[in-house]
Amino acid sequence: MKILFLNGPNLNLLGTREPDKYGNQTLADIENFVKSEAKKLNVEADFYQSNIEGELVTKIQQAKGLYDAIVMNPAAYTHTSVAIRDALLAVSIPTVEIHLSNIHKREEFRKTSLTAPACIGQITGFGVDSYKLGLIAVTDYLKG
Numbered sequence: 001m002k003i004l005f006l007n008g009p010n011l012n013l014l015g016t017r018e019p020d021k022y023g024n025q026t027l028a029d030i031e032n033f034v035k036s037e038a039k040k041l042n043v044e045a046d047f048y049q050s051n052i053e054g055e056l057v058t059k060i061q062q063a064k065g066l067y068d069a070i071v072m073n074p075a076a077y078t079h080t081s082v083a084i085r086d087a088l089l090a091v092s093i094p095t096v097e098i099h100l101s102n103i104h105k106r107e108e109f110r111k112t113s114l115t116a117p118a119c120i121g122q123i124t125g126f127g128v129d130s131y132k133l134g135l136i137a138v139t140d141y142l143k144g
Contacts, residue, residue: 001042001142003135004067005034006056007049008075014100021101023127041139053081060087066136068142070095071134078103078113088118094141098134099124 006029010017015026025033032058038045043083048059054079063070077084078097081117088095095118102125103110116122120141123133 001069001138002044002046002067003038003138004059004063004070005031005045005047005131006059006070006072006074007047008056008073008077009051011073011075012049012051019132023100025128030128030131033128035133037132040065041135043135043139045135053077053083056081057083057087060084060091060093063093064091069093069095069138071098071131072096072115072119073098073100073130074115079114081108081114085115085118088115095119095121095128096134096138096141097124098130098132100127101125 004090014022015024027049035045049058060070072095074081074084074097097113097116097119103123104124113122121137123130123137126133
């Protein structure tokens with residue numbers, strides 16, 4: 001089983017960006033943690049991060065036939081990207097949307113996700129564990 005973890009804008013700044021909201025771990029720390037958890041499940045996990053919406057859309061399109069599922073933290077694009085939503089719908093790859101912080105407890109504009117309706121589910125507010133929970137959720141979903 002192969003899962004693509006997609007990360008949106010500013011997540012490359014984790015560890016230094018608003019640690020009170022996002023924690024002190026870097027994106028590399030999260031990748032290492034998830035790869036370790038994935039290995040326990042006999043799952044291959046690949047990671048990609050971009051600050052550019054079109055690059056994320058291209059990566060989603062390229063995932064068809066290469067990955068069994070996607071776990072995605074679209075970050076700020078959660079609330080704005082019809083393009084990412086359309087790409088997810090176009091490829092029909094089971095996708096779980098994740099967020100480090102609870103978007104429903106934040107600013108009003110963050111409470112709406114344009115991408116979640118194109119996903120099988122959403123996990124929000126568990127910090128780094130949101131990545132682990134996304135991995136478990138999508139793996140269980142694929143096993144049926």
